[in-house]
Amino acid sequence: AQKVTQAQTEISVVEKEDVTLDCVYETRDTTYYLFWYKQPPSGELVFLIRRNSFDEQNEISGRYSWNFQKSTSSFNFTITASQVVDSAVYFCALSKSNSGNTPLVFGKGTRLSVIA
Amino acid sequence: NAGVMQNPRHLVRRRGQEARLRCSPMKGHSHVYWYRQLPEEGLKFMVYLQKENIIDESGMPKERFSAEFPKEGPSILRIQQVVRGDSAAYFCASSHATSGTYEQYFGPGTRLTVT
Numbered sequence: 261a262q263k264v265t266q267a268q269t270e271i272s273v274v275e276k277e278d279v280t281l282d283c284v285y286e287t288r289d290t291t292y293y294l295f296w297y298k299q300p301p302s303g304e305l306v307f308l309i310r311r312n313s314f315d316e317q318n319e320i321s322g323r324y325s326w327n328f329q330k331s332t333s334s335f336n337f338t339i340t341a342s343q344v345v346d347s348a349v350y351f352c353a354l355s356k357s358n359s360g361n362t363p364l365v366f367g368k369g370t371r372l373s374v375i376a
Numbered sequence: 377n378a379g380v381m382q383n384p385r386h387l388v389r390r391r392g393q394e395a396r397l398r399c400s401p402m403k404g405h406s407h408v409y410w411y412r413q414l415p416e417e418g419l420k421f422m423v424y425l426q427k428e429n430i431i432d433e434s435g436m437p438k439e440r441f442s443a444e445f446p447k448e449g450p451s452i453l454r455i456q457q458v459v460r461g462d463s464a465a466y467f468c469a470s471s472h473a474t475s476g477t478y479e480q481y482f483g484p485g486t487r488l489t490v491t
Binding site: 295297303304305307310351353362363364365366367368369 | 483
């Protein structure tokens, strides 16, 4: 069965610090998809990134970067020069099977607080 | 393009009443997923539907919960005889049918409070 573990329940950083959110997953599928979502205090879920299991290249988008390592089953998320607006709960998720249009398995989330 | 729409945003029901949650997917999306988020928890999958079909309901409680996605109109998640433990945020997500675009876009959620 698929499982996603986000060991960090809460992280607090001072503005402009870099912060890494950890995500470890378990799956028996050889093809799968990994996702990160952001849930700001307003409550909606914002899609950040999708990565398929065949693409281990790291990705950078502005201050956000993702490090996918299949060998350690990890898909970590780094925010560089954090800002107060980054304060949110961040969820890592895994597709339930090896087909794209399938339900997601979510981790419990990491609550990030960025202090001015 | 309008995003995924959910209504109502907030719903208060007394124990024993029925709750109906609606979800209109993004334009062109024919796959709908319902998830439940209990306080301080991650999202848990409930049911996956395509138009007029339930594809996967493995996360749905066996009793009191049902879902549909008719040919016309929104998807409905129905909870009969609500109990306090049903209080949660219910999120709907939609995705496109064709391969290569697997992102699930989420609605703003419906926060159900059972008193």
